[in-house]
């Protein structure tokens with residue numbers, strides 16, 4: 001078995017070391033060794049103090065995001081075989097680092113909550129008759145409109161890929177704006193009016209300059225950049241409507 | 247630690263509507279012009295004719311004069327000068343932000359103000375020419 | 378709660394040098410710099426046209442100087458690079474639907490390049506007719 005050199009950014013504030021540093025490990029690997037497997041190997045065989053997040057190992061839970069050679073990646077979905085030379089692993093960019101590869105996602109979660117990413121529809125509450133327990137109906141064509149934007153697993157890779165979020169953490173950012181757009185496009189939803197004020201802000205859709213790297217790194221092909229920029233069209237329309245209504 | 251204040255869905259200061267749709271609209275229109283009309287304009291006016299590949303008579307004084315100071319000339323000024331100016335202003339403004347230069351307000355005034363000034367200059371020049 | 382000791386590096390102004398994707402982004406944003414030069418040339422041309430045949434001739438000579446041609450050649454390449462990036466963005470920002478289906482993005486990109494070619498032909502006709 002061949003080995004691969006991994007440089008991992010360590011940060012251990014509880015040991016009184018308040019500056020991050022790099023630590024090298026040599027990892028035996030084959031074609032099926034993922035970055036997450038490599039981290040597990042380090043923790044189990046070489047250095048038990050390494051901290052990182054993971055759960056599903058199959059690109060579903062979205063918890064194993066790290067920077068691999070300066071690009072945001074899911075550890076479980078990236079393979080050592082695809083990298084020539086040593087591999088540099090660091091915590092996701094643009095977030096506060098708590099320990100080693102563990103970041104504080106609080107900002108991201110706040111931004112998600114701000115756009116109210118859930119169905120807003122009061123019609124089922126009007127009379128608690130039997131209709132109240134009925135499910136919403138939706139045709140395949142209606143679902144097609146938002147389906148691509150509904151695949152997000154909240155991994156945060158797009159935030160680490162977004163320099164505008166890096167420059168201004170107040171920017172709602174790719175995933176949150178994508179979810180806002182996804183619910184606005186949903187035929188069952190009536191919450192667009194409540195979401196538009198968030199999107200219309202400077203820190204809403206308008207901080208985006210269509211860098212496009214978010215869509216490049218998204219492990220679920222959600223294309224957040226497209227959603228955010230379609231959100232700009234919606235926000236511009238919203239402004240025009242506001243002007244005509246006075 | 248948490249610097250996020252964007253959670254409050256109230257009508258506070260940070261919920262203000264951005265004026266960006268105006269600039270983005272001009273940017274987009276200018277971007278289309280930059281992509282569709284400007285390449286041909288540069289190719290002929292700034293490359294083929296000055297290099298002598300297309301006859302020098304193409305921009306002879308009388309000919310140029312009657313071409314520019316006409317309705318098509320006005321359309322040319324709008325599509326090849328004014329709108330691309332606003333496109334450029336928008337990208338320069340955001341580029342300055344990307345490079346962490348200047349302040350948001352100052353950059354806005356300088357870039358869009360510059361584009362507006364040069365556009366007015368072009369339109370005034372056109373007006374003088376047809377009068 | 379224990380004292381938070383998180384590490385939060387600030388994004389430095391040279392962030393875009395750290396990844397090839399960001400360099401390409403900055404190149405896209407920088408396409409407007411030679412564009413501005415070309416637009417200033419056009420404005421100078423407009424005003425020299427107003428000042429009579431002699432100053433117009435001066436402007437034509439100015440446009441022939443190698444440095445000006447070089448920068449304008451750069452502007453030409455920049456305009457095509459801009460077009461290449463801009464045309465790809467369009468179908469993502471405004472996906473067009475026809476008959477209940479989204480038009481294939483490649484078709485929309487191709488359609489826009491067709492527009493560029495049409496404008497080139499039109500410009501050739503405008504500048505070269507009667508020569």
Ligand code: SF4
Nearest residue numbers: 152153155156158218
């Ligand atoms: S949009 Fe993609 S990259 Fe961003 S959080 Fe969702 S799944 Fe992750």
Ligand code: FES
Nearest residue numbers: 056057062064076
């Ligand atoms: S471990 Fe769940 S996405 Fe990688």
